[in-house]
Amino acid sequence: MESNAGDSAAAVSALNPRWAVVAVLVLWAGYTALQTLLVVGSLSEAWSSALGLLPGIAAVAVLTVASLGRDRLFLRPRPLSWQGFAVLVSILVFALAVVLPFGTWQGWNWMAAFVYAPASGLSQELFFRAALLPAALVVFPNRPRLALVLHSAFFSIWHMGVFFTDAPIWAGFAVMLVPFISGIGWGWQVRRDGTVLWAMLQHSLIWMIAGQFPMPA
Numbered sequence: 001m002e003s004n005a006g007d008s009a010a011a012v013s014a015l016n017p018r019w020a021v022v023a024v025l026v027l028w029a030g031y032t033a034l035q036t037l038l039v040v041g042s043l044s045e046a047w048s049s050a051l052g053l054l055p056g057i058a059a060v061a062v063l064t065v066a067s068l069g070r071d072r073l074f075l076r077p078r079p080l081s082w083q084g085f086a087v088l089v090s091i092l093v094f095a096l097a098v099v100l101p102f103g104t105w106q107g108w109n110w111m112a113a114f115v116y117a118p119a120s121g122l123s124q125e126l127f128f129r130a131a132l133l134p135a136a137l138v139v140f141p142n143r144p145r146l147a148l149v150l151h152s153a154f155f156s157i158w159h160m161g162v163f164f165t166d167a168p169i170w171a172g173f174a175v176m177l178v179p180f181i182s183g184i185g186w187g188w189q190v191r192r193d194g195t196v197l198w199a200m201l202q203h204s205l206i207w208m209i210a211g212q213f214p215m216p217a
Contacts, residue, residue, distance in 0.1 A: 017138045020066035024059045024135040031055035031127060032158045039161030049119035056126030063131060068138070071194065073130050078195040087189045088202045091182050095206050098178050103213030112211030121204030125186070128155045130196045133187050144191065152183030 034051060037043035060073060070076050080088075132154060136147035156176045163172045186199045 015062075015066045017063075017066045017068070020062045020068075021135045021138055023062045024131055027055045027059045027062075028127070028132060028154060028158070032160070035158055036161035036164060039159075040164045045116050049116050049123075052119060052123035053126065056123050056131060059127055059131035059135075063134060068134055072137075073134050074190050074194060074196040075130055076195055077197050078193055080198045081193050084189040084193045084198060087185050087192075088198060091185045092202060092206060095178065095182055096209060098174075099206075099210045100213050103210065103215050105213055107212075109212055109214075112214075113208045117207035117211050118204045120207050121202075122200050124155075125196050125200040125203050128158075128183065129186055129190045129199055133190065148184060148187045148191070151187055152180050155183035156180035 031052075034043065034048065034055070038045065038048040060075070063073060128151060133147065133151040136151045137144060140147040140150075156179050159176050159179050160172070162175045163169075167175075186203070190196050190199050
């Protein structure tokens with residue numbers, strides 16, 4: 001009995017990483033659908049915040065079963081390098097410079113700042129930088145730049161819900177360009193420093209600020 005149990009455990013732990021990548025892509029499709037429902041108004045921000053962590057948790061679990069450890073998933077706390085700090089500051093300035101001019105200050109929103117923003121920053125970085133980026137590196141282990149660009153492209157497409165609204169086409173492409181550029185910066189910093197922690201904190205900070213300047217409906 002013990003031998004059979006050990007064989008079963010070994011079989012589970014030896015899940016083919018390529019199949020794990022397929023599972024992560026399936027989860028990405030579901031996560032994209034969830035984000036699209038939020039953008040078009042079919043899902044409340046409260047429900048989105050509650051459900052948003054599930055794809056990232058599931059994707060990390062699948063990759064862990066495929067023998068990708070915490071180091072390869074960037075889940076260990078590590079110091080922030082000065083190069084990483086410079087990249088995060090650049091992303092902060094870039095993102096706020098793009099987002100804030102289109103929004104309007106409507107008074108301090110505590111839920112947006114201390115619930116929705118951290119939930120969004122944590123869930124997005126957990127899925128895209130701690131799961132999708134490592135999955136891309138599994139497929140392209142010798143081409144990290146390609147993996148970085150591809151993971152950022154999927155991050156950009158995740159924002160495609162704007163095309164299902166009344167926003168003009170050019171606005172849709174602009175909305176997708178910002179996360180593509182930011183995603184490359186976040187992915188580079190996460191790989192450089194070996195941790196997703198700082199990207200989670202900075203991504204949350206961006207939405208703590210931007211959430212106080214909502215765009216008009």
